[in-house]
Every structure is written in C-alpha cells, then in structure tokens.
Amino acid sequence: MPRLHLIDLEYLGQPGAIAAHVLETDEGLAVVECGPASTLPVLEAGLAALGASLGDVRHLLLTHIHFDHAGAAGHVAAASPGCTVHVHGFGAKHLVDPSRLLASATRIYGAEMDRLWGTILPIPEHRVRPLADGDRLAFGGLELRAIETPGHARHHHAFAVELHGERICFTGDAAAAVCLAAPEFISLPAPPPEFDPVLWRHSLDRLRSERFDAIFPTHFGRMDDVNGHLDRVQAALEAHTGRIREWMDEGCDEAEIRRRYRRWFEQLADEAGLPPQARGFYAKGSVVEMNVTGIMRYWSQQAEVAAGDANP
Numbered sequence: 001m002p003r004l005h006l007i008d009l010e011y012l013g014q015p016g017a018i019a020a021h022v023l024e025t026d027e028g029l030a031v032v033e034c035g036p037a038s039t040l041p042v043l044e045a046g047l048a049a050l051g052a053s054l055g056d057v058r059h060l061l062l063t064h065i066h067f068d069h070a071g072a073a074g075h076v077a078a079a080s081p082g083c084t085v086h087v088h089g090f091g092a093k094h095l096v097d098p099s100r101l102l103a104s105a106t107r108i109y110g111a112e113m114d115r116l117w118g119t120i121l122p123i124p125e126h127r128v129r130p131l132a133d134g135d136r137l138a139f140g141g142l143e144l145r146a147i148e149t150p151g152h153a154r155h156h157h158a159f160a161v162e163l164h165g166e167r168i169c170f171t172g173d174a175a176a177a178v179c180l181a182a183p184e185f186i187s188l189p190a191p192p193p194e195f196d197p198v199l200w201r202h203s204l205d206r207l208r209s210e211r212f213d214a215i216f217p218t219h220f221g222r223m224d225d226v227n228g229h230l231d232r233v234q235a236a237l238e239a240h241t242g243r244i245r246e247w248m249d250e251g252c253d254e255a256e257i258r259r260r261y262r263r264w265f266e267q268l269a270d271e272a273g274l275p276p277q278a279r280g281f282y283a284k285g286s287v288v289e290m291n292v293t294g295i296m297r298y299w300s301q302q303a304e305v306a307a308g309d310a311n312p
Contacts, residue, residue: 002142004163006221007046009039011068012116016179016220017281018068021170023161024050025140028058028082032144032159032170033218036071037118043072054079059139063149063172064156065091066191067105067117069218074098074121085123086137086146089130090155096125131157149174149207151200152189158207166213174203176233177219179282183229185272186236187219187282190294197241197298204230204237219281244295254296262288 002025011017020043021032029052035043047053057080062070065087073095077083087095094101098120106113133148146157152173159170177187207215208230215223223229243264247257262285269283 002140002163005046005050006216007043008220009035009042009046011035011039011281014277014281016181016278019216019218019220020046021216022047022050022052023140023142023163024052025142027140029056030059030061030137030139030142030144031057031076032061032216033063033069033172034060034072034076035069036067036116037075037120038071038114038116040072040075040118056080057083059083059137060085061137061144061159061170062087062091062095063158063170063174063218064088064153065094065101066153066173067101067120069172070095071117071120074123075119077123077127078121083127084129085127086129086131088146088155088157089132092128092130095123095128098122133157147206147210149203150194151196151198151203152176152191153194154196154199155194156203160210160212167211169207169210169212169215171207171215171217173218174200174207175215175217175223175229176236177282178217178223178229179274179278180221181278182269182272182274183223183225184232185269185274185282186232187287188233188236188240188291189287190240190291190298192290192294192297195294195298197237200237201234204234240291241295241298244292245299248296248299254292257296258288258292261292265291 002023005022007020008015009018018035020035023030054076057076060076060083073085077085109116131146135146137144142161145160149156149158158174173189212226215226247260265288
C-alpha cells in the first residue's frame, strides 16, 4: 500500500518553510517537489530515515520551476538514472537548459545565489516529461493527475491523487503559502513577470470544484479546511492587488508603495499572530519587494492594454 511522507527541508534553518512530499510504493518513490539544491542534504537525510535514497526516486513531479520548488531537480536526476522529471510543458526547456533562469536570478540575488539556492544542474532532455492539463502518471498503485493552475506562474500544475480513500492535492503555490501556526495569514507570492490575479482566481475555482479532502501547499503541510483556506487565498489576492492599485491611482511612486505595503503586510502578520520564527520566510522583505514589483507590473500592463483599446 503506497504511503505518503512529508520531509521538512528546513530551508535556511527555518522549519515549516518548504516541504518535499514522498510517495513510497512497491515500485520505488515518487517525489512531489524537491526544494532548492541548498537543501539537498536535508532531503537525502529525510529519505535515509525512510530507508531510501535519491537513487530510489523513479518519478519527480514539479509544480513549477522556481528554485524553491525545483532547484535540486538536476541533482535528483543525476543520482537516479531511472528517474523521470515531470513538469509543465512551458517550464520543461528551462530544466534542460537553466541558463536563462540562472542569469535572471543572479541579477536579483547576486552573491547570495549559492547560499539561497545551491548549484543548479541541467537535466538531459530525454529525462524530462512535459505535462499538459489532465496528463496522468500511473505508478506503484497510484494515479497522479496534473491540474493546470496558473496565476502565480503560467507554468504551474497542481497534482491530484487518491490515497487511502482520500482525494488529496499537492498545490505548489496555487494555494499560496501558509504557516500552520497562523493559518489566517496568507503569504501571497506574486512574482513578476507572470503573476496574473485573474488566472489565479480561475485556478482557485478549479481547485474548489475538485472537492478535495485535503490539500498540501509546498509552503507548508496538510490543510483539511480546503474551502476555507482557498477562500482566504482569494481574499488575500483581492486585498493585496487592491491596495497596490489604490496607491498607484493616488500617484504614489514605487518607493512609497513599497513603504506602505511593507507596513501593511507586517500589520497583517501581527493581527494573524504569525510567530516571530516564521517571519523569516513568510513575511520577509524579499516577499514584499517581489509582490510590489509583480503586482505593479500587472496593473501597468492592464493600463497599457486599456490605453491601446481606447486608441485603436
């Protein structure tokens, strides 16, 4: 009988930040999310505690290619020649040749790249399986199904599976990030250039329609109150995009919007009782910077589209 294990990758020493989900079967392991390469030793230790190793991984399923979810994928593939890596078709080429991702990330993180993400390895093309919406993987008595869930990124899938009579879903970032110690606080990752709140609303509707018994956000852990959580994510989506739109309409420059957003974001964390030890991941300054950039970019694009429609 297949079994599910959660490995806390303890990213940068922070418990409850990034999870790898391991499905243990008689045919080997299927792993959903591998985390960044900087946490590879923790992943290996977690597998060893199960009596397994990277060499036992037959399938690696990635919700999307951002480094906190997929950075160690090349290492997993190198350690397990029999492993197939499954990822959205839009992201597959970047696993085969990660040079563009690395160049973009290095511009942002600079000398911090290795500490944050570790070394990123390419994956041979024949080892990468591009997925489309509805594609299935039958393995070890399980059937995992890809669900198209853009919004955070256009190259995003959630993965549904039935296990021990429960319908569950590994949601990646489609259900945002949540600290189980303060589930009312939603850390909404809105990175440029692909953040799209309209698509994200559709993804939330789709996840609701599936009527899952539980969901497993990569950040972090099992959520049984599925509809309640998805409703909180949608409310956060409206609130975050709405606040920044208001400040843009007021004529605030980007620096002022960052200041206002940071104060508001910290206030939300205080009101929800986010523990101090969790702030280093769920309410850190880089989340603020990313969200302001991503949301402002979205609204600026919408204004350009509206202007073009008004002046055919």
